[in-house]
Amino acid sequence: LEIAHQVQTVVLDKTGTLTEGKPVVTDVVLAKGILRNRLLKQAAAVEALSEHPLAEAIVAYAKEKEVAFEKAENLTATAGQGVEADVAGKHILAGNLKMMQERGIQLGEWEAKAVELAEAGKTPLFFAENETFLGIVALADTLKPTSKAAVDAFHQMGIEVVMLTGDNKRTAEAIARELDIQVIAEVLPQDKEREVRRLQEQGKKVAMIGDGINDAPALMRADVGVAIGAGTDVAMESADIILMKSDLMDAVTAIELSHATIRNIKENLFWAFFYNACGIPLAAGVFYPFLEWKLNPMFAAAAMSFSSAFVVGNALRLRLFRPKYAKTTTALPKEDIQKELNHKEEIGMKKVLKIEGMMCNHCTGRVEKALNDLDGVTAEVSLEGKSATVTLSKDVSDETLVQTVTDAGYEVVDIQ
Structure with missing residues (x-):
């Protein structure tokens, strides 16, 4: 957090980060x-x-x-x-x-x-x-649906965006023109770390976002390394932040959250200092010879408790954090969801939800518990298959299933 809110330049890998990674x-x-x-x-x-x-x-x-x-x-x-x-x-x-x-x-x-x-x-x-x-x-390789929105959000935050890729220069420049970003192309895998270091030597705080083995040295070199959730294990081990979904808008949200957190910390420090700067001299009797102001110990104790409650309450405001730059896509196209909503599901039927973002048994357990908590739903989640098989004993809409998985922190990309 102490570094993320200072990021001035975001370096992006192309394949699998800006693009779908499925050429x-x-x-x-x-x-x-x-x-x-x-x-x-x-x-x-x-x-x-x-x-x-x-x-x-x-x-x-x-x-x-x-x-x-x-x-x-x-x-x-x-x-x-x-x-x-x-x-x-x-x-x-x-x-x-x-x-x-x-x-x-x-x-x-x-x-x-x-x-x-x-x-x-x-x-x-x-x-x-x-x-x-x-x-x-x-x-x-097509761009991800949210790549353009994420790049625009970084620009609005005053952050420079650079694409770093080993691809052909002309190919990379064509994508860079579409996104309106800088590009460093035809970079050998071992040179990605060098390019990040070069940006740092210019006095910039750099965040690197990538997903591949070739990105690992650059992720470690950057002030903040961000790995895409669907990336390689090596990339995730090398990063400071791991995005649960393969969505660049989550990286935007992470930087927004770091700004909000640091701002909250500074507010708490200010009010704690201001409170003590006023209260300690009063309790010590500094003002008594001139103004006969004094502080009853019971009021001092109550005031101290109120100060702690104020600081904790201010910190809890982070629970109300909502990203300024909202995602522009949904887990499923709205027309597909509406189509499913208009269709009466047969009781006892099975459905398979393809889910993106699950990386460990803890993830599958979380999704399975969330789905099984729904009335009329029995779910089995597979980490290997990146899917959840649900059996319905009641009429449960696809929108409810999608929203349940989304609330658990993951993304439904298909329903069969």
Whole structure:
């Protein structure tokens, strides 16, 4: 708290923090003479060994197109460039423009095509087989619904916002223009911490918000590290604050709350000092020789108790805290909730609530207790499945179920 209210600059990771972290393939650009299946086959084979969101999207796309691919071997990752592996005796490169240039792969006119894709906010990945360029697979990751609102809220609070990412510069700049923020792109994982330190050396108090393993050093370096609840364990261990939901508006609320808390502490210190500055001289008889003012010990004791009650009461006002910058989205679209409300639920039916934000058994226990406290509801919550299975013995609306989970501090993202 003593640091959070002083934050002047917020540094944001892109993938999974500003964006959904679930990219999809948007374009497949083939080099001359290369068949589509050949590119997807080799791309999926290599990317199947990686856990990066971009790799998972490519594999999912290949499966969707029913492209069969073999198992890759000898996977090697190069930080800030990409990966490479052997597939059926052929060496496959999968990475960014820098990897292709360093390996001497001739791109020709396709380099300009990659620039065009990047300026449209897409991430182009290059693929080569031995010395032959195969083509480009472009992917796009959508912004989270509250990212724009959160950035605007930071700006209104007078806080500078910087996006720090290892993505292609043009892709990052396209997103930065949409959000109206500064961007530092093509940053290697080990250099994120250095960029945060550079901002600190300019005399700024820096908060870093991220979710990945690559963000951990930067989270530790920042004056305030904030980890997204759906992020990696390493990121959460490195952070000072963990957001229960993957919602940037919660980071705004955390800083607002820190301001309110520090303001409350200063008020209590002022009134305690003012009270004692007046009461102690009066009790000591300083004013008696001149004004014959004196303080009965019983009144002094009562006044001291009142002082303590005043300070505690002022502190309890924090329970009434409400964020100034309200969230602009709901757990479920209003029209979907209304549709469910208009539908009479069958008694005894089961429903599955997909819940975001649960990270431990304590979380599941809290959700399970909240749901079971509802009349006519029996619930079982699964941490692994991030879901709650509820059996209804009475007519309980979806809105009630959603609100119960929300009040417990978590978010319902789907009802089945």
